[in-house]
Amino acid sequence: MTNTYRIPIIARGRIIEPGEDVVEYQGRGGATFLTPDPHKHVHDLVLGNPVLLQDLQQTPTRDIIDFLAEAGKRLHIDDNPYLQESFALALRAGGLAEPILRGVYEDLPLLFDPDAMFAQIDSTIGVDYLDGWVPSPTGPHCRVRAVGTRQLHITAGNVPVVAALTIVRGALTKSDILIKSPSNDPLTANAIMRTLLELDAGHPVCKHIAVAYWKGGDEFMDSQIVRTSRIDKITAWGGMSSVKHIQKFLTPGIDLTALNPKFSMSVIGKEALESEAAMDEAATGLAVIAGFYNQTACVNTRLVYVESETDDASLDKLAELGRKVVAAFQRLPETLSTPAKAANADLEAELEAVALEDDFYTVEGNTVTGGVVVSRFPDRVDFYDQLNNRVVNIVPVADLLDVVKWCDDTTQTVGIYPERLRDHLLDAFALAGVQRLVPLQGGDPMQIYRDIHAMPPGMPHDGIEPLRRNVRWVIDHRPLTEAVPLSIAAE
Amino acid sequence: MADVSQETFALSPEQPGNWLDDGYERLFQLSWRDYQDVQLAVLKRRFEELSTSVAALEKLVKREGVTSVNSFEDALPLLFDHRVYKSYPLSLIEKRDFPKLTGWLNRLTTHDLGAMDLAGLTTIEEWLDRLDAFGMLIGHSTGTTGKLSFLPRSGTERRSWQMAYQEASRAATGIDSRSDTVETFFPGYRGGHHMMLKMLWLFDVPAAGGPEHFHTLYPTHVPADLSSLAGRMQSAEDRGELAKLGLDPALLKAREEMIAQAKRRDQDVEAWFFKLFEQFRGKRVKIGGTFSDLIRTARSGIEKGLKPEFAPGSFISTGGGMKGFKDAPEDWEGYIKDYFGIEKLGMVYGMSEGMPNHPRCSQKNFHILPQTIPFLFDRDMKLLPREGVQTGRLAIFDLLAETYWGGFISGDQVTIDWEENCGCGWKGPTVGPVISRFAEMEGGDDKISCAGTAQAYNDFMDFVSQGLAPS
Numbered sequence: 001m002t003n004t005y006r007i008p009i010i011a012r013g014r015i016i017e018p019g020e021d022v023v024e025y026q027g028r029g030g031a032t033f034l035t036p037d038p039h040k041h042v043h044d045l046v047l048g049n050p051v052l053l054q055d056l057q058q059t060p061t062r063d064i065i066d067f068l069a070e071a072g073k074r075l076h077i078d079d080n081p082y083l084q085e086s087f088a089l090a091l092r093a094g095g096l097a098e099p100i101l102r103g104v105y106e107d108l109p110l111l112f113d114p115d116a117m118f119a120q121i122d123s124t125i126g127v128d129y130l131d132g133w134v135p136s137p138t139g140p141h142c143r144v145r146a147v148g149t150r151q152l153h154i155t156a157g158n159v160p161v162v163a164a165l166t167i168v169r170g171a172l173t174k175s176d177i178l179i180k181s182p183s184n185d186p187l188t189a190n191a192i193m194r195t196l197l198e199l200d201a202g203h204p205v206c207k208h209i210a211v212a213y214w215k216g217g218d219e220f221m222d223s224q225i226v227r228t229s230r231i232d233k234i235t236a237w238g239g240m241s242s243v244k245h246i247q248k249f250l251t252p253g254i255d256l257t258a259l260n261p262k263f264s265m266s267v268i269g270k271e272a273l274e275s276e277a278a279m280d281e282a283a284t285g286l287a288v289i290a291g292f293y294n295q296t297a298c299v300n301t302r303l304v305y306v307e308s309e310t311d312d313a314s315l316d317k318l319a320e321l322g323r324k325v326v327a328a329f330q331r332l333p334e335t336l337s338t339p340a341k342a343a344n345a346d347l348e349a350e351l352e353a354v355a356l357e358d359d360f361y362t363v364e365g366n367t368v369t370g371g372v373v374v375s376r377f378p379d380r381v382d383f384y385d386q387l388n389n390r391v392v393n394i395v396p397v398a399d400l401l402d403v404v405k406w407c408d409d410t411t412q413t414v415g416i417y418p419e420r421l422r423d424h425l426l427d428a429f430a431l432a433g434v435q436r437l438v439p440l441q442g443g444d445p446m447q448i449y450r451d452i453h454a455m456p457p458g459m460p461h462d463g464i465e466p467l468r469r470n471v472r473w474v475i476d477h478r479p480l481t482e483a484v485p486l487s488i489a490a491e
Numbered sequence: 492m493a494d495v496s497q498e499t500f501a502l503s504p505e506q507p508g509n510w511l512d513d514g515y516e517r518l519f520q521l522s523w524r525d526y527q528d529v530q531l532a533v534l535k536r537r538f539e540e541l542s543t544s545v546a547a548l549e550k551l552v553k554r555e556g557v558t559s560v561n562s563f564e565d566a567l568p569l570l571f572d573h574r575v576y577k578s579y580p581l582s583l584i585e586k587r588d589f590p591k592l593t594g595w596l597n598r599l600t601t602h603d604l605g606a607m608d609l610a611g612l613t614t615i616e617e618w619l620d621r622l623d624a625f626g627m628l629i630g631h632s633t634g635t636t637g638k639l640s641f642l643p644r645s646g647t648e649r650r651s652w653q654m655a656y657q658e659a660s661r662a663a664t665g666i667d668s669r670s671d672t673v674e675t676f677f678p679g680y681r682g683g684h685h686m687m688l689k690m691l692w693l694f695d696v697p698a699a700g701g702p703e704h705f706h707t708l709y710p711t712h713v714p715a716d717l718s719s720l721a722g723r724m725q726s727a728e729d730r731g732e733l734a735k736l737g738l739d740p741a742l743l744k745a746r747e748e749m750i751a752q753a754k755r756r757d758q759d760v761e762a763w764f765f766k767l768f769e770q771f772r773g774k775r776v777k778i779g780g781t782f783s784d785l786i787r788t789a790r791s792g793i794e795k796g797l798k799p800e801f802a803p804g805s806f807i808s809t810g811g812g813m814k815g816f817k818d819a820p821e822d823w824e825g826y827i828k829d830y831f832g833i834e835k836l837g838m839v840y841g842m843s844e845g846m847p848n849h850p851r852c853s854q855k856n857f858h859i860l861p862q863t864i865p866f867l868f869d870r871d872m873k874l875l876p877r878e879g880v881q882t883g884r885l886a887i888f889d890l891l892a893e894t895y896w897g898g899f900i901s902g903d904q905v906t907i908d909w910e911e912n913c914g915c916g917w918k919g920p921t922v923g924p925v926i927s928r929f930a931e932m933e934g935g936d937d938k939i940s941c942a943g944t945a946q947a948y949n950d951f952m953d954f955v956s957q958g959l960a961p962s
Binding site for chain 1: 547550551554572574575577578579580581582591594595598638872
């Protein structure tokens, strides 16, 4: 197995290979990264003069989509050596099992589907606003345009989709983007960009994307890059630490979109405990939403609140539901979910410790096969923020509306079963911070997975609309007398 | 049984609590390889007694399928993780559900806590007081991670615990606290059930000659309720719902005072030390506290031109690592000695979960006393050979634990030299001076994920517990 990976810097159409200025980073899984010293390439990474975005601004959205769609056709892992290399490294450095990661990679071209891309950008920003100045319907002397910006993206690596998503979104917003790759997925963005460069390194999209790896918290890099003269917008995924480092350099004029770590859950109605069939259906839904991508994503359920009393008979049923969830994990297709590569020592120790406490907890399964901790009283486990490796905590609550006390801005997705609960909970959950409610019904794992993910293009993300946020909305305010007729402006 | 090389002295497996009765010196003349059979015999007996009378151990024994302990290896699956001592639901503390909390603790001890009267209890502090009155000696942790662990020690262990503490201090400092009491400074809290503070109160206050000779920075301590609920109180306060927690108003007031106090702490430590410098000029004293307290004081004393002058025979007794203290001087020990004008600096290595402390010798190694059976594990929890020099995660069996299970795996990474060649002349396995936290982290610390499973951050405890007590 290769131990050393060369990670070139992608610098707006150019590939800078690690040469004399090579630096070495110790990566995850024992891999070593070699990359050109990012300290010496700051000027290759940032766009000091925003007016240089003109080439991309003047490229019609249609052309951008055509270019991306053409690139998408080449993003097949079977015959793309760049993706093969990044796949191998992501497999080692990241947390996903082989069949799942392969599935994620095989789905990459879907993000480059021309119709989906058009719908995405048209429904969020509106292609007219990107390609020209749009008069206000009620005051045509004022026209508005969505203008591309200079963006830094500190991306998450737990699911490599983020790399592709960032590139597509950057191009569609006609923006200049710098991607700082994460150590758990250092090559995917790189591989996609090298594919684009092969297609046409001179395309304006390629001229405005840079990709590099440096160590998170590198103050020199942050201080050089995060300046109002060089960056307009920052999108920071993931950990508090990544956001906190950046915050030191934030000044008014730089807009931060913090896609904070999220924490998702499910709510299950009492019907699930009333018949074998309903329990099976709920257990399958829970196994899918907790287990897909091996619980590495923010969408994955970690806590399950069940409408239930806490008498012994009810708790026995909860334990039964727990066993069914663990059993359902084992039945998930391997492109969705697999047993963990290794036990999670910390979490395993937590499970073992609470398993000694019959009065309070019942434990089923473990951190390799997946597991369940059933609380025997209405509160989550104290280590709820460590639930990983397909381990969920089932918590009985008499009234599911009480669950709002555990909801906040970090509560991204809530799985619901049965649908009867939805209208009862929707408004309260929305106010409490929940960002999305999804169905768990049906009992067929692949169908449930697709249902969870089937959304029209351009839906909000984590309660915000990142695409709208990442452009600058500029007003061209003319004298009233010079109002441009709608028909002309729309050209 | 042991093939005893010392003609005049051999350890008896009957009463490990008495092994120190004639002083630590003779124990350090024994090679651990010669007494390991005796240790095993004690461990075997502890297993036989406790595996049916400590419910949590009983469950673990069943789960691991351990039927008897005929070798050390047999007992290794039975090491308790620190989480076992805090496996109760935090909501029990929040609701002050004393029957359930007592029920939880009852599973960790041979004592029947069901017989304890719980009437009238309103705080965790009172609960711990009541347990003490009942004959327990429960110590809790600092709660920096948001949840207190409770160690179920009891009066049954008190004598052997005290002996181990005093003898380790005597070995480390050369001063016998039983016959030679000395004015003591400790720059921290006073009293309470925090394990470290409890030990000070049980053993160091008498060593000082009584409470009036034991000088602490603050007259009180952080109530266990406050340490334990800090996280919940903070989030309740953020929501403007602190009142809804239904906590004693006195506790809320104490919290505010603690926060204010913690912010002033550096100045307070200085002012307090400098006042004592004057008051005890020319007198013989003992100074306790963490390195960081002592270094900070020395630094600011040097800045202000303040120099203590204590009588000969004064000594420093310290421990607690460099937790939370950056840019310490390389030769911090010399730095402290120089500043305080005190030549003798005694140190012991220990952990809340084990009663015996292990004194540091003239060669700066910590020698492990035979009441503790040490083991080292590697990253994959494989046992490292008990030979040569090994670095790994430390686990112990504390043979002094009679009423609770003494098997414990720590979070400390240490280096043990098993070969007993220490230049000081003492025998026993030695722990080297570099002791760090056993970290699970590996490689690039900028692994970024969208899933929010990181440990929550706790500003309040960070303030309050900063260097106050080595845990």
